[in-house]
Amino acid sequence: MTAWMTAGQIATGVLGGDLTCRDAVMDALDRIARATPINAFTDVLAGRALELAAAHDGNGPQGPLAGVPFAVKNLFDVEELPTRAGSLINRRRAPATADAFAVQQLERAGAILVGTLNMGEYAYDFTGENAHDGACRNPHDPLRMTGGSSSGSGAAVAAGVVPLTLGSDTNGSIRVPASLCGVFGLKPTYGRLSRAGTFPFVSSLDHIGPLARCVHDLELAYQAMAGADPADPVCTGRPADPPGPPGIEGLRIAVAGGHFLSNAGPDALAALHKVAAALGTTAEVEVPEAARARAAAYVITTVEGAALHLDRLRTRPGDFDPDVRDRLIAGAMVPGAFYVQAQRFRRWYREQVMALFGHWDVLLAAATPCTAPLIGQKTMELGGETVPVRAMLGVLTQPISFIGLPVVAVPVPMPGLPIGVQVIAAPWREATALRVARHLEAEGIVRAPWPGRQA
Numbered sequence: 001m002t003a004w005m006t007a008g009q010i011a012t013g014v015l016g017g018d019l020t021c022r023d024a025v026m027d028a029l030d031r032i033a034r035a036t037p038i039n040a041f042t043d044v045l046a047g048r049a050l051e052l053a054a055a056h057d058g059n060g061p062q063g064p065l066a067g068v069p070f071a072v073k074n075l076f077d078v079e080e081l082p083t084r085a086g087s088l089i090n091r092r093r094a095p096a097t098a099d100a101f102a103v104q105q106l107e108r109a110g111a112i113l114v115g116t117l118n119m120g121e122y123a124y125d126f127t128g129e130n131a132h133d134g135a136c137r138n139p140h141d142p143l144r145m146t147g148g149s150s151s152g153s154g155a156a157v158a159a160g161v162v163p164l165t166l167g168s169d170t171n172g173s174i175r176v177p178a179s180l181c182g183v184f185g186l187k188p189t190y191g192r193l194s195r196a197g198t199f200p201f202v203s204s205l206d207h208i209g210p211l212a213r214c215v216h217d218l219e220l221a222y223q224a225m226a227g228a229d230p231a232d233p234v235c236t237g238r239p240a241d242p243p244g245p246p247g248i249e250g251l252r253i254a255v256a257g258g259h260f261l262s263n264a265g266p267d268a269l270a271a272l273h274k275v276a277a278a279l280g281t282t283a284e285v286e287v288p289e290a291a292r293a294r295a296a297a298y299v300i301t302t303v304e305g306a307a308l309h310l311d312r313l314r315t316r317p318g319d320f321d322p323d324v325r326d327r328l329i330a331g332a333m334v335p336g337a338f339y340v341q342a343q344r345f346r347r348w349y350r351e352q353v354m355a356l357f358g359h360w361d362v363l364l365a366a367a368t369p370c371t372a373p374l375i376g377q378k379t380m381e382l383g384g385e386t387v388p389v390r391a392m393l394g395v396l397t398q399p400i401s402f403i404g405l406p407v408v409a410v411p412v413p414m415p416g417l418p419i420g421v422q423v424i425a426a427p428w429r430e431a432t433a434l435r436v437a438r439h440l441e442a443e444g445i446v447r448a449p450w451p452g453r454q455a
Helices: 007-015 021-034 046-059 101-108 151-158 175-181 215-225 266-278 290-315 322-332 336-356 430-442
Strands: 041-044 069-073 112-117 141-145 164-169 184-187 207-212 253-256 362-366 379-382 385-388 407-412 419-425
Touching: 007 021, 007 215, 021 041, 021 046, 021 069, 021 112, 041 151, 046 112, 069 101, 069 151, 101 112, 101 164, 101 215, 112 151, 151 164, 151 175, 151 207, 164 184, 164 215, 175 184, 175 407, 175 419, 184 215, 184 430, 207 215, 215 430, 253 266, 266 362, 266 407, 266 419, 290 322, 290 336, 362 430, 407 430, 419 430
Parallel strands: 069 112, 069 164, 253 362
Antiparallel strands: 041 112, 164 207, 184 207, 184 407, 362 419, 379 385, 407 419
16 A cells, blocks of 8 residues: 555655554555565564554654654664664674664654664675675665665665665765665764664764655655754754755755766766756866775774774674674774874865865765675776775765765666765755755656666
């Protein structure tokens, strides 16, 4: 009944009396059962979801997300479940005693949590290949990667299992799966949404955000989650800006050049040019030292990640995914002076990029250098060189999250597999990025294609 309905359509049906919350939840549970081959879900919360649906139906559901089934990356705390964060070690922890703040906010808006989702171990992954729960599979081609680390979050939306999911993004973990799975994703400004009740990876880089099949659903979820939360020290409590006016009149838009073009393959460049043409821009600007920003992001990621997991690395090294373990061990050996210098450079880089936003409202860049690689693929060709898949999937996202800029990843249907483009705005200007994404969607340039169908 609700297959392929957006969150907004489901909520409208529930609030109008044409649909019950139980109907919406039962439909989602049925789709979860039938979507087992994509390996997106790690826990299904049927009892909890049906209980909340019954309560809503009995009391007259209210809220902009009334009755909307949603699921979350399994690094979000869910009461009575251990917060596994994609790991073997964490699933033996005591269950969470309360839901994450973001989960609570969505349920206050009427949404209903139906499950938790597969992810890369401890969020240190761009592929969606989990050593403990198995690879998450791309709904457009089950032999291909979803991207990570919010792998199940991208796959569950792309497959139409649920209309809305939550993921996290440290170096690109919302935008990479959004791109490879062909859905919309929002990485808001660092500090805009509370991370309280989520298992951390790199505190100075971690964000959370929604994935959905349309811009309106991103906006509904974002508005519901925004707000103050003293439990997250970087969550400022700035309310979400109201949606901008329709259209793009008056906006100054440019393509990010240099690093962002030289590391984009043919499909990525074709999608980027399609979006730029639709927005009527031929302007191109250099983002100063973007490659060095990516390198500094790696230093900060590996050092902070290693510090977080040092006791686990000492006592249970055999229980890690070997790829994740080895990167964390390497991070533990990085000299402290390197970390300090990376943070100094970060401040300088932010100043340079903020100067660009004195002249431009939006920058455009491909989200991934290629469409979804094959599961298990270790290398790919890019710019005439053979490069590692795992590292290079984030080559275009890391310089952006490094300084916490808001981004909407928009899916561009292409012959074969979809790929995403980043719509990047200045800090606290999510409404501007969403405005551009909404215009592109209205013009038919970006959309979430149905799996198995050509563009």
